[in-house]
Amino acid sequence: MTVLSGARALVLGASGGLGARITSQLVAAGATVVGVGRDADRLSASGASSTLLADLRDPVAMAAAIEQAVAGGPLDVVVNAVGVVAFGPVAELDADTVEELFLTNAFVPMFAATTVVGRMAPGGVFCTISGVIAEQNLPGMAAYGASKAAGRSFSEGFGREARRAKIRVLDARPGHTETGLADRAIAGTAPNFPAGLSADHVADVIVAALADDSVKDLPSTAF
Numbered sequence: 001m002t003v004l005s006g007a008r009a010l011v012l013g014a015s016g017g018l019g020a021r022i023t024s025q026l027v028a029a030g031a032t033v034v035g036v037g038r039d040a041d042r043l044s045a046s047g048a049s050s051t052l053l054a055d056l057r058d059p060v061a062m063a064a065a066i067e068q069a070v071a072g073g074p075l076d077v078v079v080n081a082v083g084v085v086a087f088g089p090v091a092e093l094d095a096d097t098v099e100e101l102f103l104t105n106a107f108v109p110m111f112a113a114t115t116v117v118g119r120m121a122p123g124g125v126f127c128t129i130s131g132v133i134a135e136q137n138l139p140g141m142a143a144y145g146a147s148k149a150a151g152r153s154f155s156e157g158f159g160r161e162a163r164r165a166k167i168r169v170l171d172a173r174p175g176h177t178e179t180g181l182a183d184r185a186i187a188g189t190a191p192n193f194p195a196g197l198s199a200d201h202v203a204d205v206i207v208a209a210l211a212d213d214s215v216k217d218l219p220s221t222a223f
């Protein structure tokens, strides 16, 4: 087991629907959590032990946030719950949308891993949330799915590499989850999704996996 009580944790996207739930569960389990995001009110509502405001698309801001998070010692748990979504046909995709999707969903986990991996304790766990779309892409979500598949692929390679440093890397791929993300799309309008997974359930599965060294992956079927 990865002991969460007394663990030092960093949650990127702690202001979000999943990030806030993961943050509050980690704190309840006895971890000290640095929560990072852009919305100060939602960050403080997450219950994080301390908070940092940063636009994580900027690698300099990412590095500064991680520098502060590791000031008290190496990290045991890192969760990346940062993400944005966009909808619409390929013919209507514009370059700004594609850029923001890839910066947020693909570059952020790569910047985070690059910056934090040397600052994690052996036995630590790094988890990023890609989503079921990284397993099979869908019409109207092609660029979002591609950005998530890039994040998933990165985690696969990073995970194999990080084993030597005894860092476990998890890629979580839940299906549609009721956090309101789909209503905050940066472009387009969400299709009529059937009722999604509960955000509490998805956070429960992720936090249980953070604590369980035998879990090496979180495919859609784990949710």
Ligand SMILES: NC(=O)c1ccc[n+]([C@@H]2O[C@H](COP(=O)([O-])OP(=O)(O)OC[C@H]3O[C@@H](n4cnc5c(N)ncnc54)[C@H](OP(=O)(O)O)[C@@H]3O)[C@@H](O)[C@H]2O)c1
Residues within 6 Å of the ligand: 012, 013, 014, 015, 016, 017, 018, 019, 036, 037, 038, 039, 040, 042, 054, 055, 056, 057, 081, 082, 083, 084, 085, 104, 129, 130, 131, 132, 173, 174, 175, 176, 177, 178, 179, 180, 181, 182, 184, 196
């Ligand atoms: N909800 C779903 O159906 C679903 C399904 C599968 C996978 N996922 C993935 O799960 C993750 C969490 O999603 P969610 O449903 O919890 O969405 P959410 O509530 O909208 O949370 C998204 C988080 O990303 C942060 N964020 C976005 N851009 C950022 C930036 N440039 N710099 C810093 N923080 C940034 C937001 O911070 P601020 O609000 O403070 O800006 C927020 O904390 C995402 O990667 C999402 O793609 C979600």
